[in-house]
Amino acid sequence: MTSVVPSPTPAVADELSEHVREALDSAIADLVTGALTWTHLTLDQRARLLERLHATVSAHAEEWADTAALSKGLEPGHPLRGEEWLSGPYAALVALDAYRDSLRALACGISPLDGVRTDAAPGGRLRAHTFPLHAMDGLLLSGYTGEVWFEPGVTVHEARRTAGLAQLEPTEPGGVGLVLGAGNVTSIPVLDVLYELLAHNRVVILKVNPTQDSLVAVYERALAPLIEPGFLRIVQGGGEAGGYLTAHPDIAHVHITGAAPTFDAIVWGPSTGPQAEATARRKREHHPHLTKPITAELGGVSPIIVVPGTWTEADLRYHAEHVVTMRLQNSGHNCIAGQVVILGSDWPQRAAFLAALDAAYDAAPARPVWYPRSAQKLDAAASSYPSASRHGDGSRLLVEIDTGQDATDLETTEYFAPVLGVVSLPGNGQEFLDAAVRHANEKLTGTLGANVLIDPETQTALGDRFEDAIAALRYGDIAVNSWTAFAFLTPTLTWGGFPGGTLDDVESGIGVVHNALLLDRVERSVTRGPFRPFPRSAGALGRRGRFSVLPKPPWFVSSRTGATVSEGFTRYRMDGNLARLAGTLVQAYRA
Template sequence: MTPPAKSIPRVADAASTASSPPGGSDTDVPTAERERLDAAIADLHAGARSWSHLTLAQRARLFERLHATTAASAEEWAEVAATSKGLEPGHPLRGEEWLSGPYATLVAVDAYRDSLRTLAKGGSPLDGIRTDAAPGDRLRAHVFPLKTIDGLLLSGFTGEVWFEPGVTAAEARSAAGLAQLEPTRSAGVGLVLGAGNVTSIPVLDVLYELIAHNRVVLLKVNPTQDAMVPVYERALAPLIEPGFLRIVRGGGPTGAYLTGHDGVAHVHITGAAPTFDAIVWNTGDDAKRRRREGRPQLTKPITAELGGVSPIIVVPGRWSDADLRYQAEHIVTMRLQNSGHNCIAGQVVLLSSDWPQRDAFLAALRTAYAQAPARSVWYPRSDERLDAAASDYPHAKRYGDGTRLLVEIAPDEDATALEATEYFAPVLGVIALAGNGQEFLDAAVAHANEKLAGTLGANVLIDPDTQAALGDGFERAVAALRYGAISINSWTAFAFLTPSLTWGGYPGGTLENVVSGIGVVHNALLLARVERSVTRGPFRPFPRSIPRILKTRSLSKGSLLPKPPWFVDARTGAAVSEGFTRFRMDGNLARLVRTFTQAYRA
């Protein structure tokens, strides 16, 4: 694929990277620690030999055990994660840690188990999954929901995987399985440099290395996740005991020692582009010299999931007052979930200057931004990044006791800092573009592609009538967006949480210009040659979705779900998120009914 014409996202401060940057030399790591790290890698080499002797059916049974240990650790997992982020017992946002931690892990474990079972029986993970054509000679697979319960829990939400242009259905089906098509071929030991912001990310990266690549894993956690290590060790015991996984702590020097270790065959990082560049090219004058000479310091393969500046394209239409409020709250959730410390937190709202409801929408957005529940901005040095944004835009308004910033770009104002900097903090910007209908949408897509740094995730909000009026033009615009995840009336975090979808930057990242990363993760159907994932959600929640359901005679076109539990202002979000996770733990339908009752009070 041709690399996207994108700049590397600028991060407001090096500390905002989701993985510890490398630094120092071997002598910066004490001898005793080097010996422990060497021993862990030696254990993994023995584990790699054991892994290669497991049959697919045995691997599936191993993942059944992993489900049980993860479920047993789920409550502690959510408690430790919430407390470490300043969310004390009873805080209305503690549900975020249930969903982004044990929930995300449990659904991924189950999805990998299902793929392993299918492969063990001689099938393809794509068997029984509907495929059809997407714009631009692309094939797409409709991979969510795959089970009735998924459609019930997340009513009205759907997910598609789009393959690279030219891939046929037969090719996609035969290649599904990746390394599990040759399970006895070991890829050695992989190093995962874990993210520091979301507790499931390191675990999901470990699972993908193991299943998609047949690599046993050394996981180095980010120092912000040190408190999670005992939880990880209990939850992941079925992988640790036979030597398929080792978990270590450490900062930059430890990361530098491990990336250069002869016993490590591959590196995967979830973080930010400056960290990736430091690993691959070093820093300072040496990095400049290496780039000129085309001689990276890292000589082994590396994959990466990195951040960027995520757009939220608001397509003008005729919206009710309730629509304006709901979608304003939707945008605020995209920015403020996890205090904005997310690689796909929505950062730039692209709004039509010609939309008659523009002022009303902005008023609703300001109100929602101001009234969202207070929370700590917990990631290291986030206050400095907020101050940097305030310095870039002195007219920006602070909300939430000064912990969140709203930047409304004035006509002819320079938006470069907002468009090029991944603030990784509660900074939300609004940029106006001219036009209505297809004219606006095409301009917004071009702006997102050409002006905003990164290619990880893009969001589009559009009412059903406007989308119907645009017809094929809307789908062509979606195809034109150069992003690895695109969410229509949903948030790209839904793509992150859905294991049958892929997660990563748009194809084309290179060592020289990594943009939002190289390769994908999650991808529990183990699909090859994937270009992007697309999610679609309901524009209106229940009960306002009822007319749409009756008109189309299809639940997939509407929703029985009221305000989703991940909305930051959902009154029962914490209870519902915990309830959804507990259902994934034990399948207790009676308790799920009670959870749905709570959901309707959101």
């Protein structure tokens, strides 16, 4: 059903020049025509279109990564430039491959879920083991696995029958969708465009965030196979352009990646200024300003639950670097950056872990804190917690909450900056884990991602109760001895907040994205990684734990060869050159 939406308000329209309004209207008109063309493409033609996109993205991958790195102040030779290869063209390429495979299966009358192992998860849930699905994935990311958990009650038959979403009825038009792109990670707008097209049959107008204006020309070249037939238009502008587009009568749906306050402003109106009173009235009366459907992927305060166990010195150092990576990757400007470490106050190794964390936080390579208003966020955290310690060049804040100290600001403010906090809870084993899960669910804002670090001996001792604790975490993506960013980068997993977000209380969003198997009624995705990297993972052979041939992962901020390996992994996804990949793997062992 098509919603009746208001015309742009005079205030918004007046702030845009006639030329800009005409350009936006023209872009939408092109897409209205393109939507008709899209519905006439067969599944096989859509799969071939994705192959063309793979070629054009590959052709511009180096330019994409370089432009993104420079926009964030990472000059040539900087050890963290590999982040922009992995979170940019790499993420787009693996998604294109996964969507293509799903389309090919559907074109042959096969469910994308056929051949994927399924079993039972706690609480009457079905679980599909969706990573790795190919041998090379298992080699490059050795020891890492991923699962999609469906809502309670979904059967194997239903999951397989409904896999495909809008591609089960490819001739059914979805209209024109608006994607309001994220400003922090360069693959997000591209992945959101693909999901609109393939999960919903919606052609897309993408308004990039102003922080990514330098990428627009790259996007236009890389995504030319979508732009030429009228399936995609890319536009620029600030909040005024976004407001005009969300209210446009030919926009059928809005998707945003961003923050909850931005979502609320779109749905209800400004919370400050002359329109604040009208906004408050609309909320009271439940009459949203936006009267068309909206989905969203929003951030939150992500926990890192460290389950007490008996760790070696190497374990303490490795996972301290793991935690620091969760906070400092992209300078902390990530919606799933780990922000609150939950430690056991009774853990005998608590002080040793904190010492390792302190050292790793200092030692991570220096880089700009580049996202707008980050300095204010850091100042706010320092004001709330005067005892916090400065690390690195002074732009990293470590907040250890003492007994009796108020942790509210730390646990409810998504700082989106290099602010890492530590809170402590009593207990060991299951008692601690259950308390930590309750604390994360009840005290921390958001439901997007949660991380759990646990040694294999402790996990084995907990048995099925550990899986029950994972089921109790109300998060859309959960990482066990991994980082939730792994779920973000894995297209056969889903990405989004835990189900239950509403217009009134959006939490970490509504709906999911990525999801290249096009699965319906998904509740969460769970990733699992090796507690110990190679060669220490060899101890898992024939015993407890996960074996991995992967040494320090290239996404660790402490990896000495992370930039080289990340670029090499991306180039392999571009052309499948095994000889060059061998050299990349040699570099991986020098991390």
